[in-house]
Amino acid sequence: MSSRIRPLLLGGVVLAALGVAGCTAGSDDSAPTVSVTPSAPSGEQTTPPPAPLEPDADDPAQVALTRFDPDGDAAANASITGPAVVSPGQILRIDAWCTGGDISYEVMTSAVDQERRAIASGSFACDDTLQMQDHQQVDAEGPVQVLVTTGGTSAGWVQARVQ
Numbered sequence: 001m002s003s004r005i006r007p008l009l010l011g012g013v014v015l016a017a018l019g020v021a022g023c024t025a026g027s028d029d030s031a032p033t034v035s036v037t038p039s040a041p042s043g044e045q046t047t048p049p050p051a052p053l054e055p056d057a058d059d060p061a062q063v064a065l066t067r068f069d070p071d072g073d074a075a076a077n078a079s080i081t082g083p084a085v086v087s088p089g090q091i092l093r094i095d096a097w098c099t100g101g102d103i104s105y106e107v108m109t110s111a112v113d114q115e116r117r118a119i120a121s122g123s124f125a126c127d128d129t130l131q132m133q134d135h136q137q138v139d140a141e142g143p144v145q146v147l148v149t150t151g152g153t154s155a156g157w158v159q160a161r162v163q
Contacts, residue, residue, distance in 0.1 A: 053097040053130055054157075055095065055097075055159040057080075059161060060083060060084060061084055062080075062082070062159060062160070062161050063081070063082065063085060063092075063107075063143070063160045063161060063162055064080065064081055064082075064107065064146045064159070065079075065080040065146065065158070065159045065160070066080070066105075066146040066158050066159075067156075067157045068148055068150060068155065068156060068157065069154075069155040069156075070150060070154070070155075071154070071155075076155070079145055079146070081110060081144065081145055082143060085141070085143050085144070086141060086142065086143075086144055087138075087141050087162070088137070088138065088140065088141055089138070090138055091134060091135065091136065091137060091138075092120050092134070092135040092138050092162060092163075093134050093160070093161045093162070093163055094120065094122060094132065094135070094146075094160055095130060095131070095132050095158075095159045095161070096124050096130075096131045096132075096133075096158045096159070097128075097129070097130050097131065097156050097157055098124065098150075098154075098155065098157070099126055099128055099153060099154040099155055100126050100153050100154045101126050101150065101151045101154075102123060102124060102125050102150075102151045103123065103124050103148055103149065103150050103151065103153055103156060103158065104121070104122070104123040104148070104151075105121060105122060105146055105147065105148050105149075105158045106118045106120070106146070106147045107119050107120040107121070107135075107144050107147075107160050108144060108146075108147055109140050109142060109143075110142070110143045110144055111142040111143055117140075119139065120135040120138070120160070122135075126153050126154075126156060134163075138162075144160060146158045146159070
């Protein structure tokens with residue numbers, strides 16, 4: 001090798017080594033990093049489904065609560081009366097949440113010594129949001145239950161409260 005090429009070759013190796021060291025030693029740790037997440041195949045959901053809303057089961061104004069899950073176990077399906085009872089002249093408020101399909105409900109008197117009768121009814125489209133309906137003054141007194149008819153729903157609940 002000629003004497004001119006040898007210093008150039010040695011200088012090039014030194015510069016290359018310094019360049020590599022310079023790129024790693026002085027790196028900025030605060031610089032934003034980018035992570036690549038593979039996209040989901042077409043037709044797959046990329047966000048988790050919303051968590052189900054839960055009724056305030058400790059609400060002292062609750063007169064009835066029905067939970068339903070057609071595909072769940074028996075514990076997922078419950079009908080609760082109370083702790084409050086309806087009195088004539090009170091406003092009845094219905095809160096409901098469900099997924100898929102629709103639901104219809106009837107609020108029925110449930111005192112053992114009285115004939116059962118509907119004091120309020122309605123329906124909701126299930127869209128994962130809290131639904132509310134107010135009914136005018138009730139003309140009943142005592143405990144009540146909420147009866148629910150589901151149409152293609154996955155799960156949900158209906159709660160009746162007095163105001």
